[in-house]
Amino acid sequence: xxxxxPSLRIVIIAPESLTPGPDADAEDLGAAERxxxxxxxxxxxxxxIVAVLPSDMFMPERLAQIxxxxxxxxxxxxxRDTLEHVVMAxxxxxxxxxxxxxxxxxxxxxxxxxxxxxxxxxxxxxxxxVKPVLDVAMARxxxxxxxxRELADARSQLNDRKVVERAKGLLMHRHGLSEPEAYSRxxxxxxDKGLKLADLSQRMLDAADLLG
Numbered sequence: 001x002x003x004x005x006p007s008l009r010i011v012i013i014a015p016e017s018l019t020p021g022p023d024a025d026a027e028d029l030g031a032a033e034r035x036x037x038x039x040x041x042x043x044x045x046x047x048x049i050v051a052v053l054p055s056d057m058f059m060p061e062r063l064a065q066i067x068x069x070x071x072x073x074x075x076x077x078x079x080r081d082t083l084e085h086v087v088m089a090x091x092x093x094x095x096x097x098x099x100x101x102x103x104x105x106x107x108x109x110x111x112x113x114x115x116x117x118x119x120x121x122x123x124x125x126x127x128x129x130v131k132p133v134l135d136v137a138m139a140r141x142x143x144x145x146x147x148x149r150e151l152a153d154a155r156s157q158l159n160d161r162k163v164v165e166r167a168k169g170l171l172m173h174r175h176g177l178s179e180p181e182a183y184s185r186x187x188x189x190x191x192d193k194g195l196k197l198a199d200l201s202q203r204m205l206d207a208a209d210l211l212g
Contacts, residue, residue: 008134010042011068012052013059013075013086035074038100041130042072055082060089070134073099073117087115096141098134118144160198167201170208 014035042049053062063071071090075082086097096118112120118137164186171182190200 007048008069008138009048009050009066010070010072011050011063011066012038012072013055013082014052014073034100034102037127038072038074038130041127044127045131045134047131047134055085059085063089064093067093068095070096070098070138073097073101075099075101083112083115083117087117090116094145096137098137160196163198163201163205167204170205 039049050068051062051066053059071086073082073086083097083099090097094116097116098119098121099112099117100121102122109120118141119133121133164183167186168179168182171177171185172179175182177185186201186204187197190197193200195203
């Protein structure tokens with residue numbers, strides 16, 4: 001039984017001209033063939049190509065409007081500028097990015113991965129291999145996002161603990177309380193006001209700073 005077609009909404013960022021002219025050289029022909037194979041692979045795998053966009057100044061607005069699940073950069077050699085535009089356009093709403101290119105410079109590979117690209121594919125990918133590549137890219141992106149959230153949560157919890165410790169210290173200093181007594185007073189006040197302990201502690205510290 002065939003696998004169900006993926007429901008991912010894909011945007012392709014590609015050069016404005018995908019059809020080589022009569023004076024096209026080998027590089028242009030190769031790029032056109034790569035683009036054709038990529039689209040065949042996406043369509044045969046059942047992906048939903050919602051738009052093909054050029055890398056221009058309007059790309060961030062268009063991506064924000066379309067809200068794709070995954071972005072494919074179909075770039076010629078020297079794709080750094082295009083990639084930078086895509087990464088900047090998705091900075092506030094991160095999405096998996098897959099780069100298909102004919103540039104096999106290993107330096108560019110490392111820079112692309114560091115910039116947030118989930119998969120970097122050099123020319124020569126058969127249409128049948130497109131789906132496995134995107135599956136891996138999605139899985140990698142999800143793992144990285146999970147780790148990013150866990151790190152952000154850990155930092156937030158650490159900051160909360162620091163705020164509570166400062167508030168306890170303030171109460172101990174001003175009212176001559178022991179640490180358990182200060183914590184108990186904070187906890188009761190937070191419960192009475194329906195606030196998180198860290199939020200109440202921060203409010204208390206802010207008020208103390210204001211009053212001096």
